[in-house]
Amino acid sequence: MSKLTLDVDAVQAFVTIADFQSFTKGAEVLGTTQGAISVKLKRLEQRLGCKLIERTPRLVRLSAQGAVFIHAARDFIAAHERAVTALGSECRHFRLGIAEHVAGPEIPMLLARLNARDPALIIEVRLENSRSLLDAFDGGELDAVIVRQEDDRRDGEDLGPEYFGWFAAPDYEQREGEPLRLAALATCCGVRDVSTRALIQAGIEWNEVFVGGGHAAVMAAVSAGLAVAACSCRLAPADSIEVSQRLGLPPLPSSRIMLHTTLSDSRSREVLRTLAAIYREHRPVKRREAGH
Incomplete structure (x- = not known):
């Protein structure tokens, strides 16, 4: 019975496609084309005699056989990397x-x-x-x-892209006639500069009631309902909401x-x-x- 041998590049292509659930992103990571990694995957599947990746116009996912093979494939790639770096290559x-x-x-x-x-x-x-x-x-x-x-x-x-908005706790209340209660990062923060400039241009008064302490501390103040903060939509607390329209706050430019x-x-x-x-x-x- 002949021994089954595997091509390292083909296994790497399979693992990368599985990790990113995308042929396009997998090709980007490997510095090649989508067509090239598709060919490598096809050759691997032919070698193993089973389908490893299921692909539809909207979805890329592991097949049942692919889910079984993925762990061994990762071990195979890791062993190959260790072997390559074992002789004379420092970490x-x-x-x-x-x-x-x-x-x-x-x-x-x-x-x-x-x-x-x-x-x-x-x-x-x-x-x-x-x-x-x-x-x-x-x-x-x-x-x-x-x-x-x-x-x-x-x-x-x-x-x-990076998008920004004004975020507050769902139960945050802005008292009529009072300046906006603003939580902000340190004075060297670009987001603070952009947001306060936008408030000035919109003619909105504010008080910085919580300043500095790092992003985590500022977001904690938002979650606690103490103030409003301008921040990245990607990094806003999951329990916060965007309040631009409710509070009449100006839009913030993206970055x-x-x-x-x-x-x-x-x-x-x-x-x-x-x-x-x-x-x-x-x-x-x-x-x-x-x-x-």
């Missing part, structure tokens, strides 16, 4: 800075997939304000940074999330493609005010 460090007002629910998935993609990679993540991260990047302390476009005007890779890096070697570029694909997978949407 590599990847130093990533993410602005604290950009870091969102995709971060745990990002780190897990980067580790699965390159088990020999040691990932160091810094969550700080944009200015500190950009200074560290310019000083060679970080390999890549993710910030909002307005925080740094140089060219970078566009990871997608872009940008990736800056100086890395150009092939292994680093693979990591960066994975990172970019994960951010694009979690493209934010505008949160409409309840009842509108």
